[in-house]
Amino acid sequence: MEETEYTTSKAEKSGFLVCQGAQCMCKFGSNPAELLVLTQTKHYVNDSAGSQKLIASHLDIGVPYKPPFFGSCKKMLNKPCNPVITEWKEYYEDVELSHGGMPLLDKSTCTCAIGTPDCINIIQHGQKGSASGANAAKAEETVHSQINPLVNPKAIDDKDPFAGVNLMGE
Template sequence: MSEKHLVCQGAICSCKFGSAPDKLTVLTQSKRYINDKDGSQKLLATHMDIGKTFEKNLFGSCAKLNNAPCQVVVTKWSGFYEKITLQDNSGKALLEDSKATCPIGAPDCISIINHGQIMEASAQNVENAEKEVLMELFPFADLHQYIRKTDMLDAKN
């Protein structure tokens, strides 16, 4: 089984009957963050995020409504991760291949284009990195101050 990413606030979703994507908004819990070093932006999305749970609640024009504006309302999610249940909302974590159902569209007509997680380096990542690797990755950066600082720490230990 290949590795699948958990979905978070800001994930990009689309409907196979819509003409534009929209961003997922987590409204059912406010404590569980992922992929967010400050714990302030990337709430974990769950199968309980139903209803009007998108930033614009609009996937452009809807082919099922003769190209009238989409009126997305999620009635249920499928393909979520059964092994994680949040205490806050009894929700199961959404995965990047989870699908949602809209009553106007069809079962599983909404899919996740991008899970919403982004790679973000923190100071701890830099501190834990090997000096030689940092020098290879950032050949023009002045890392001597960082290297001297870590060398002094290593010498003390």
Template structure:
């Protein structure tokens, strides 16, 4: 599982036959969180998250149903990481490569666009950052002055 992101609540998914994406909702457990230090919003998604498990439960118009409204239902997941089991619900963690099956669209028609995880850098991350590398990535921020009230002072011209 080299460098694969694990999926959390809020992951953006799309169907090959739909017109709009929808966000995944974790309904099978409320105990395991990923990259969420307060444990409030990033529930880990598992292969047991089946049924009507999206926020809107629709991917817009469905090409398989003559462009009638989609009703998103997941019957199974494939491509999950079977080395991590969350109990309950006895579910294996989903990764960015996982795909879902819909009774209308067929096997693996629903894919994951974004994992739902968002980087939240801390002050310590900035303290540990390589100053020279950051000067190339963020040329307008002087990392030496970052903790000061005016980190952009070096840009002022008198």
């Protein structure tokens, strides 16, 4: 069975804010772990309902990950990972959230007491892109028709885009 290596180069880092659900990877672990925001419940990003994408901060230390954490730990002779985060680095220092934390960025790294300094990297920031009506309005019709010939982006605002379409052979 081929082993998957999870890495992200610094060139791929773009300064996105990190939020609940971000994927992190420890260089001593066997699997990525999902980041949990445990220090605040007020500030959200990329979440129109304001209920899922809490902004992570440099105060999210201790065990801010969803079990089973990073799988097996090479530093602990491949026993199950039990991370203890002691500090975050390379966070966004120009903004302070109401609880005193500075937001994490996708280039932020953290130190585990069991591992080494900066042994954990963020491999996916947790935000998700979504198309809006503005995207459809700006879509170039000829390009879009090549990518998805079944949908006309200019007709998305129509009340019934499927009017006249016979799906059941009726």
